[in-house]
Amino acid sequence: xxxxxxxxxxxxxxxxxxxxxxxxxxxxxxxxxxxxxxxxxxxxxxxxxxxxxxxxxxxxxxxxxxxxxxxxxxxxxxxxxxxxxxxxxxxxxxxxxxxxxxxxxxxxxxxxxxxxxxxxxxxx
Amino acid sequence: xxxxxxxxxxxxxxxxxxxxxxxxxxxxxxxxxxxxxxxxxxxxxxxxxxxxxxxxxxxxxxxxxxxxxxxxxxxxxxxxxxxxxxxxxxxxxxxxxxxxxxxxxxxx
Numbered sequence: 001x002x003x004x005x006x007x008x009x010x011x012x013x014x015x016x017x018x019x020x021x022x023x024x025x026x027x028x029x030x031x032x033x034x035x036x037x038x039x040x041x042x043x044x045x046x047x048x049x050x051x052x053x054x055x056x057x058x059x060x061x062x063x064x065x066x067x068x069x070x071x072x073x074x075x076x077x078x079x080x081x082x083x084x085x086x087x088x089x090x091x092x093x094x095x096x097x098x099x100x101x102x103x104x105x106x107x108x109x110x111x112x113x114x115x116x117x118x119x120x121x122x123x124x
Numbered sequence: 125x126x127x128x129x130x131x132x133x134x135x136x137x138x139x140x141x142x143x144x145x146x147x148x149x150x151x152x153x154x155x156x157x158x159x160x161x162x163x164x165x166x167x168x169x170x171x172x173x174x175x176x177x178x179x180x181x182x183x184x185x186x187x188x189x190x191x192x193x194x195x196x197x198x199x200x201x202x203x204x205x206x207x208x209x210x211x212x213x214x215x216x217x218x219x220x221x222x223x224x225x226x227x228x229x230x231x232x
Contacts, residue, residue: 044211044224044226045160045213045223047219047222047223050219059219059220095168097167107156107215107216107218108174108218109221110158110173110174110215111158111168112173112179114169117167
């Protein structure tokens with residue numbers, strides 16, 4: 001059974017940093033691209049970042065480019081999101097979600113499995 | 125960015141009703157359109173990919189159609205567990221994918 005389990009969400013002050021983790025199980029982690037998708041309270045879904053299965057290709061939404069860094073540790077089956085220079089508008093539940101392909105930039109991709117999410121609150 | 129617009133934003137329906145939700149893209153996206161269901165406090169769940177392909181394990185009362193810029197999600201006979209929020213998502217401009225704003229389906 002595919003499982004994705006996020007952790008690391010917390011209350012952080014504006015300008016602060018936080019690292020999220022997503023532990024994967026039930027599939028060959030290194031064979032699939034994975035993503036972070038967020039949802040602000042009471043709002044819709046927003047794609048944040050994608051990393052390829054090998055970890056050599058990454059993509060970011062304009063809203064987080066230059067502040068967030070996605071990475072993965074394939075031997076540990078874990079995905080990360082390093083979040084720096086946090087803003088109030090980054091407050092959201094952050095989900096990790098996998099693609100059914102190893103390539104993150106492939107047209108036609110979709111999120112076939114999601115974690116349960118972890119809440120990040122940016123407030124003073 | 126490709127904008128995705130869903131209609132209606134919310135609707136009320138009864139168990140057994142046939143329901144259709146529409147999603148329109150700001151440009152043509154071929155059939156690169158996916159649908160998700162989200163229940164309160166839960167993660168989204170994939171229902172339909174590539175406009176009309178049913179994800180494994182999803183009941184057959186869910187169906188999707190459309191191509192180009194106009195798409196629909198249809199639930200043929202609403203069940204109590206179907207009351208949720210539904211999102212469309214375009215994957216034409218991957219990696220920069222975008223979602224619709226969501227359609228909240230409530231019990232009448």
